[in-house]
Amino acid sequence: MKRFRMWLFPGISGLLLGFLTLCYATRTDALAAVTVTPVWCWPLPGSLLAGVRWKRRRVRGLWALWAFFSLLFVDELRPLLHPLRWLSAPSTAVKATGTWRVVSLNCVGGDPKAADEVRAWKPDVVLLQETPNPESVRVLAEKLYGSRDDCVLGLDTAVLAPNLTSMPLPRSLQRYAVVVQTPQGIVASVRLTPSILRVDFGNSECWKAHTENRQTRRAELRAVAQQLPREGALLLGGDLNAPAGDGIFTELTALKLQDAWPLAGLGWGNTIANDLPIHRIDQLWLREHSAKALIAVKTQYSDHRMLVCDLER
Numbered sequence: 679m680k681r682f683r684m685w686l687f688p689g690i691s692g693l694l695l696g697f698l699t700l701c702y703a704t705r706t707d708a709l710a711a712v713t714v715t716p717v718w719c720w721p722l723p724g725s726l727l728a729g730v731r732w733k734r735r736r737v738r739g740l741w742a743l744w745a746f747f748s749l750l751f752v753d754e755l756r757p758l759l760h761p762l763r764w765l766s767a768p769s770t771a772v773k774a775t776g777t778w779r780v781v782s783l784n785c786v787g788g789d790p791k792a793a794d795e796v797r798a799w800k801p802d803v804v805l806l807q808e809t810p811n812p813e814s815v816r817v818l819a820e821k822l823y824g825s826r827d828d829c830v831l832g833l834d835t836a837v838l839a840p841n842l843t844s845m846p847l848p849r850s851l852q853r854y855a856v857v858v859q860t861p862q863g864i865v866a867s868v869r870l871t872p873s874i875l876r877v878d879f880g881n882s883e884c885w886k887a888h889t890e891n892r893q894t895r896r897a898e899l900r901a902v903a904q905q906l907p908r909e910g911a912l913l914l915g916g917d918l919n920a921p922a923g924d925g926i927f928t929e930l931t932a933l934k935l936q937d938a939w940p941l942a943g944l945g946w947g948n949t950i951a952n953d954l955p956i957h958r959i960d961q962l963w964l965r966e967h968s969a970k971a972l973i974a975v976k977t978q979y980s981d982h983r984m985l986v987c988d989l990e991r
Contacts, residue, residue, distance in 0.1 A: 691727035691740055694720075695747060702751045705925035707896070711888035714873055714921060716956050717751045753922035753958060757943050767944050768971050768986045770798045777970060777988040778802040778862060782960060784869070784917045784982040790814040792979035797821060799975075799986050803860060804838040805867035807917040832856040835867040835916060847905055855902045862991075863911025863966070868902060870895045870919045870926075873959075895919060896926040903929045915962035917982065922958045935963040938987055942969035949974050949983040962987050 698720055701712045721744045728740035748755060773779055781801040785792040790810040797818070804822070809815055812831055819829035819838045829838040832847075835856045845857040845864070857866045871894045876884045899918075906912060914935060920926050922939065930937075939947050939958065948955035955974065960982055962972065968990040974983040 687727045688729055688737060688740060691724050691729075691744075694724050694727065695740070695743055698724075699747060702923070705923065707889045707892045707925060708885070710892040710925070711876070711879060711885045713924065714888060716921065717923075718748075718754055721745070721748045721752070751923070753939070754946060754948065756940050757945060757947070768799070768973055768988050770800070773800065774970065774988060776991050778991055780805070780913065780915070780962060780985075780987045780989060782807075782867070782915045782917075782962060782985040782987075783977065784808050784960065784980060785810055786980045786982065789979050790818075792977065793818055795977055795979060795984065799984075801986075802839065803862065803865055803913070804836075805865070805916050806836040806838070807867065807869035808834060809836045830856050830858050832867075834869050837865050837867045839865065845905075848901075851901055851905065854898060855905075857902075857905060862989075863913065864907065866902065866906065866912075866914040866916075868899070868914060868916040868918060870898050870917070872919045892920075892924075892926065896929065899926050899929045903933055906933060908933065911966040913962065913964055913967060915960075915985065917959060918961050919959050922961070927963075930963050933965065935965045938962040938964050938969040938972050942972045942987070944971055944973050947972070947974045949985065950981070952977055952981050952983050955983055960985050964989070 701709045702717060705713055725741055725744045729737045779801045780803045781796045781799050782805040783796055784807040786808060788808055788810045793806055793810050796804050815829050815831055815836050816826040820826045823840040828840050829836055830844040832852045834854055837856050837858045839860045841861055843859040845859055847857060854870060855868045874887055874891045876887055878884045948958045949960035950957050962985055970988045970990055972987040975986055977984050
């Protein structure tokens with residue numbers, strides 16, 4: 679019995695580690711109820727379950743495995759591996775020579791004051807989600823670029839940039855996506871179906887609901903991807919309503935798009951909620967663009983943080 683008690687909690691820790699590694703390595707839709715949870719929630723309780731008796735080699739091994747799990751899957755640790763990126767961090771005052779700036783923001787129910795916050799960053803391209811009324815967006819475009827025509831609006835998203843041209847989408851996609859042609863290439867602003875909040879894991883309906891919710895977002899992203907060219911400069915971003923590394927992003931990697939955060943992220947990149955950001959659901963994905971720096975900025979009027987990304991021209 680004493681031996682059983684000695685191995686009980688380390689055993690639970692090991693089983694949890696194996697299960698979570700399977701979940702986050704595969705990101706299958708059937709396990710969406712687990713992977714919607716922030717990865718960084720798991721290593722501390724898992725390590726505590728392993729115990730603190732450092733003289734035992736197996737406990738030290740479990741701690742090392744939890745640390746390796748963190749390095750593999752905890753998205754928030756990535757900027758720590760590239761400390762020199764801070765030398766090129768964006769600021770509101772200036773843009774580095776030879777760069778162009780993309781800003782993305784969810785405007786929380788269409789608040790014009792939230793949208794107006796992007797102006798301080800002097801963006802070359804703006805992606806908005808939960809957009810304000812069309813008149814407010816056109817006024818913002820005029821303030822930014824001098825013309826009320828420098829914007830394209832969908833039902834819930836918009837792109838603002840000088841010299842842009844709208845690319846037609848099926849009406850079913852206009853509900854959550856806008857795609858335009860700009861001098862820098864094709865740009866898409868997207869807001870996918872929000873995730874659900876259910877943690878009654880003992881109920882099979884919880885797992886089913888999370889799976890179906892993930893599949894809805896996957897279908898939406900696939901539908902947008904099918905409208906995009908397979909080659910050339912492309913930027914897709916916005917409120918994707920999926921955590922970093924989510925399984926739906928295979929739809930974007932199939933287009934040779936890359937998540938800009940591992941490439942150029944600085945600081946704490948999570949964007950929701952604004953005051954307590956635990957998830958990075960607002961993202962930018964790139965093809966044939968080189969990201970120099972990407973930050974998530976706390977906002978005043980939105981419940982999301984704003985993404986500010988400087989790209990090489």
